[in-house]
Amino acid sequence: AQSVTQLGSHVSVSEGALVLLRCNYSSSVPPYLFWYVQYPNQGLQLLLKYTSAATLVKGINGFEAEFKKSETSFHLTKPSAHMSDAAEYFCAVRKGSNYQLIWGAGTKLIIKP
Amino acid sequence: GAGVSQSPSNKVTEKGKDVELRCDPISGHTALYWYRQSLGQGLEFLIYFQGNSAPDKSGLPSDRFSAERTGGSVSTLTIQRTQQEDSAVYLCASSPSSGGVVETQYFGPGTRLLVL
Numbered sequence: 262a263q264s265v266t267q268l269g270s271h272v273s274v275s276e277g278a279l280v281l282l283r284c285n286y287s288s289s290v291p292p293y294l295f296w297y298v299q300y301p302n303q304g305l306q307l308l309l310k311y312t313s314a315a316t317l318v319k320g321i322n323g324f325e326a327e328f329k330k331s332e333t334s335f336h337l338t339k340p341s342a343h344m345s346d347a348a349e350y351f352c353a354v355r356k357g358s359n360y361q362l363i364w365g366a367g368t369k370l371i372i373k374p
Numbered sequence: 375g376a377g378v379s380q381s382p383s384n385k386v387t388e389k390g391k392d393v394e395l396r397c398d399p400i401s402g403h404t405a406l407y408w409y410r411q412s413l414g415q416g417l418e419f420l421i422y423f424q425g426n427s428a429p430d431k432s433g434l435p436s437d438r439f440s441a442e443r444t445g446g447s448v449s450t451l452t453i454q455r456t457q458q459e460d461s462a463v464y465l466c467a468s469s470p471s472s473g474g475v476v477e478t479q480y481f482g483p484g485t486r487l488l489v490l
Contacts, residue, residue: 270414297481304378305417305465305481351416361430362479364416 263288265354267365275373280324280339282368284352287333293355294335295362296326300348308350311335322346347372376400378482380466386488387456395451395485399468406449407479408433408441411463420464423449424471456489463487 268283286292296308309320316328322345326337337350349369353362379398387393399406408420419433423443434440438456443449453460463486467479 265416267416302483304483305467307478307480310478353417361419361422362417364418366414366416 263292263354263356263363265352265363265365267350267352267368269368270366271369271371273371273373274342276344277341280337280342280346280370282337282350282352282370284326284335284337284365285333286335286352286354288354294326294328295353295355296320296324296335296337297351297353298322298348299351299367305351308337342370342372344372344374346370378466378468378480380464380482380485382485383483384486384488386490388490389458390455392452392454393456393487395453395464395487397449397451397466397468397482399447399449399466400480401447402470403468403480404446404471405469405477406443407467407469408449408451409465409467410435411465411484413462417465420451453487456487458489461487461489 264287266285294311297305298308299305308324309318311318311328319325324339326335328335349367351367352365356363381396406423409417411417421441422430425446426443438454441451463484465484467481469477469479
């Protein structure tokens with residue numbers, strides 16, 4: 262069975278500091294992995310996705326994520342946090358050959374001025 | 375172009391009442407998904423439509439939940455005899471197709487349901 266674990270329900274960083282949001286997955290087949298962001302009172306928006314083409318994936322708004330098979334991780338990073346990055350971030354894995362996504366519980370990113 | 379829209383944005387109902395939630399997907403998108411997001415939890419898959427048919431209803435939590443899609447477009451999620459544990463945000467998403475490629479799902483803003 263596939264699952265996704267996001268470490269830390271809340272992460273707080275200072276403006277300008279590195280953002281690191283952790284995601285670990287379990288999958289018996291090569292996974293397809295996604296990061297979505299949910300801004301307050303808005304719908305979920307795709308940040309980036311891993312589809313086995315390249316292990317380092319660049320997304321929107323300066324975010325990127327690296328797929329590490331040996332660590333079963335797909336952590337999301339951004340070199341310098343902006344106040345506008347404050348949102349909730351969700352990691353998801355596609356369920357086998359199915360379209361269904363299995364979701365992590367989410368991490369709320371708080372940016373301190 | 376227009377994104378996925380959902381209505382109502384908020385719904386407060388009394389325990390035991392029926393509710394209907396509506397989703398308008400992006401025009402031309404054949405695949406449609408319903409999810410439930412409870413407080414502090416990730417998204418829970420409910421049902422998937424390809425066109426008007428629902429090949430996967432595995433996520434519906436009970437027989438009080440049903441959904442339909444007409445004309446390959448608008449979908450309605452109905453919850454009968456609502457319970458307090460049904461309180462959550464119900465999210466709809468659509469994608470162009472589900473032909474086995476890794477597609478992006480486009481989400482609506484959700485309907486926040488509160489059952490008193």
